[in-house]
Amino acid sequence: MPARLTFGQIAEGGGVRDDVSRVTRDLIRRSNEAAAADARVHLYVISCDSCAAAKACCACVVTAYLYEAIPIAARLVRARRDTPALRMRLRDAAERMEAVGADGHVGPCVFLDAAERCTIYDDRPAVCGAHLVSSPAEHCARPGGEVTAIAAPLLEAVQPETAEVVAEALGLEPIDAPYFGALPRMVLLCLEAWARPDYARFLGEHGRAAAAAIAVMAARTSR
Ligand code: SF4
Numbered sequence: 679m680p681a682r683l684t685f686g687q688i689a690e691g692g693g694v695r696d697d698v699s700r701v702t703r704d705l706i707r708r709s710n711e712a713a714a715a716d717a718r719v720h721l722y723v724i725s726c727d728s729c730a731a732a733k734a735c736c737a738c739v740v741t742a743y744l745y746e747a748i749p750i751a752a753r754l755v756r757a758r759r760d761t762p763a764l765r766m767r768l769r770d771a772a773e774r775m776e777a778v779g780a781d782g783h784v785g786p787c788v789f790l791d792a793a794e795r796c797t798i799y800d801d802r803p804a805v806c807g808a809h810l811v812s813s814p815a816e817h818c819a820r821p822g823g824e825v826t827a828i829a830a831p832l833l834e835a836v837q838p839e840t841a842e843v844v845a846e847a848l849g850l851e852p853i854d855a856p857y858f859g860a861l862p863r864m865v866l867l868c869l870e871a872w873a874r875p876d877y878a879r880f881l882g883e884h885g886r887a888a889a890a891a892i893a894v895m896a897a898r899t900s901r
């Protein structure tokens with residue numbers, strides 16, 4: 679009987695990584711173009727275009743679909759950044775996001791470096807790439823600062839359907855919710871599944887728990 683392929687082999691060899699990466703890059707580009715067009719029509723400035731402030735937007739809860747974490751995990755594996763220390767930091771960050779209070783502050787993202795740069799920039803999830811504000815940059819870091827986010831409706835139009843298509847292509851179990859959760863949780867799950875031939879069972883079990891945890895967090899913070 680031929681050996682079953684691992685999650686990493688399917689993601690890399692089957693072209694899944696390239697396909698989902700293309701979808702996310704295209705989505706970010708189109709969303710940003712739509713925001714720029716809206717800013718021109720309604721005469722406002724997108725503060726993120728010239729932001730030199732500390733990246734407060736990288737210290738909040740960040741969510742992602744599991745498929746968006748595949749290129750990130752592939753990048754970490756290729757760069758030999760998948761270490762026990764990184765997995766521990768991802769687990770801690772995921773737990774902090776899932777337990778976050780109403781202020782939404784969880785501390786700097788695992789992928790933000792000391793110079794305020796995203797170390798997975800080309801593979802960042804759509805919610806990061808499409809998050810733009812028209813309020814002054816200094817408001818982002820100010821407790822209680824009024825922040826005006828620019829709507830990014832394309833994400834909702836594209837992402838849930840993409841998640842379904844990718845889950846089916848990977849043979850993942852239906853879990854009554856999208857494979858979606860805190861970004862560090864999704865990346866951690868991909869790394870943990872990377873070398874497993876039984877990844878579908880593993881991701882089904884843990885994907886269900888991750889989706890439930892982030893749903894509880896969302897319900898708590900929207901009150
Ligand atoms: S969201 Fe705020 S902190 Fe983040 S890049 Fe935009 S202006 Fe800067």
Ligand code: SF4
Nearest residue numbers: 736787789790796806
């Ligand atoms: S993935 Fe990158 S852009 Fe997104 S929150 Fe983390 S450091 Fe910021």
